[in-house]
Amino acid sequence: METPLSRTDRTRLGRHAERAGTTRSDLDAVLDQGMVCHLGVVVNGSPRVIPTGYGRIGGTLYLHGSTGASSLAASPSQEVCVTVTHLDGVVLARSVFNHSLNYRSAIIYGVPRPVTDPDEKLAGLRAITERLAPGQWDHARLPTRKELAATTVLALPLTEASVKVRQGPPIDEDEDYALDLWAGVLPVRQVLDAPEPDPRLPPGVPVPPHIARRATPTS
Amino acid sequence: METPLSRTDRTRLGRHAERAGTTRSDLDAVLDQGMVCHLGVVVNGSPRVIPTGYGRIGGTLYLHGSTGASSLAASPSQEVCVTVTHLDGVVLARSVFNHSLNYRSAIIYGVPRPVTDPDEKLAGLRAITERLAPGQWDHARLPTRKELAATTVLALPLTEASVKVRQGPPIDEDEDYALDLWAGVLPVRQVLDAPEPDPRLPPGVPVPPHIARRATPTS
Numbered sequence: 001m002e003t004p005l006s007r008t009d010r011t012r013l014g015r016h017a018e019r020a021g022t023t024r025s026d027l028d029a030v031l032d033q034g035m036v037c038h039l040g041v042v043v044n045g046s047p048r049v050i051p052t053g054y055g056r057i058g059g060t061l062y063l064h065g066s067t068g069a070s071s072l073a074a075s076p077s078q079e080v081c082v083t084v085t086h087l088d089g090v091v092l093a094r095s096v097f098n099h100s101l102n103y104r105s106a107i108i109y110g111v112p113r114p115v116t117d118p119d120e121k122l123a124g125l126r127a128i129t130e131r132l133a134p135g136q137w138d139h140a141r142l143p144t145r146k147e148l149a150a151t152t153v154l155a156l157p158l159t160e161a162s163v164k165v166r167q168g169p170p171i172d173e174d175e176d177y178a179l180d181l182w183a184g185v186l187p188v189r190q191v192l193d194a195p196e197p198d199p200r201l202p203p204g205v206p207v208p209p210h211i212a213r214r215a216t217p218t219s
Numbered sequence: 220m221e222t223p224l225s226r227t228d229r230t231r232l233g234r235h236a237e238r239a240g241t242t243r244s245d246l247d248a249v250l251d252q253g254m255v256c257h258l259g260v261v262v263n264g265s266p267r268v269i270p271t272g273y274g275r276i277g278g279t280l281y282l283h284g285s286t287g288a289s290s291l292a293a294s295p296s297q298e299v300c301v302t303v304t305h306l307d308g309v310v311l312a313r314s315v316f317n318h319s320l321n322y323r324s325a326i327i328y329g330v331p332r333p334v335t336d337p338d339e340k341l342a343g344l345r346a347i348t349e350r351l352a353p354g355q356w357d358h359a360r361l362p363t364r365k366e367l368a369a370t371t372v373l374a375l376p377l378t379e380a381s382v383k384v385r386q387g388p389p390i391d392e393d394e395d396y397a398l399d400l401w402a403g404v405l406p407v408r409q410v411l412d413a414p415e416p417d418p419r420l421p422p423g424v425p426v427p428p429h430i431a432r433r434a435t436p437t438s
Contacts, residue, residue, distance in 0.1 A: 040266035047259035
């Protein structure tokens, strides 16, 4: 059976409730296609939003940062908001008012737990690395003790969250469908281009298959 | 002469200060290539981060929302944080620790001003619409008085802001360059595909040139 997402006042959609995803698998589907989240924290009473990487293992989201970074250092035992957004299209309606975006987004609230167990810390870092660069954890040089000590890892439970999805053509006012105006959707996609070798790489080092196969096919 | 960005404690980069953009034109360059920002607000003491559209006119950023939306309604006279991020590449280093992202990002802080002047409100909505859908303001049906009344527009001055840019190959530890490992960058791009007509469009309505020309050329 599908795990339902929690419904709290702030995760219940006020507007366009029909766009809500309601299960953990709806949430995982959004998280597992992204590379960057926007992490919101409150610093001295003011909001701060920073882009950062993330990873997921089961019902836990992992975030990381330098032990010296102010925004992450501010987070333990304070509430955070993590938002992941995929832009899928620009919705061109017959009226300016009904222009919109097609998107999939997830918003997660919670108090992150600093990860102190060495095994969980490695697993969290592996999840974050593999989200950005699948296959690299088993390929690149693994972290030293010093590098691990310089890295903060936070764990956020995927319990209080909302998912919102808008797809499809514009929804215009009834009377506007008679207007002699083009309407539709301009699809938006994120693509990965062919890998660019580091100029400091010796000649002849081949691109490993797990990297080469990530480039988006041009059809 | 270039307008420098303000330097406050929270816009001065603590880490990787060499990645900072320092002028208003650095900021404008990030803003003028995006379609979605992440708006951070504090609601009941907790951070909330929502994706939304935006527009820029000179030194002012415009945001909009339904007059019924709780997060925007919470914003007037409260501080917000607006972050715009472009992901440009996945940086694949020889060590897991030095994996990174290439990106351009802007973070703006301020107390938004509700726009009440009808001319400024229209201008702000035009800027937001044209950011998503250039050419549509002069093409689609313009807002009615009722539609305008249902829309809140906020103005945020572009005074307190930071810009951070990372581009280029991985930076590995000196000793790691000797490892027999591929390293480089996987470029990431956002593309627009061919427009998809609304199924309710009568046959034969041509795609206007200002929309058709937005599709990303396939090379």
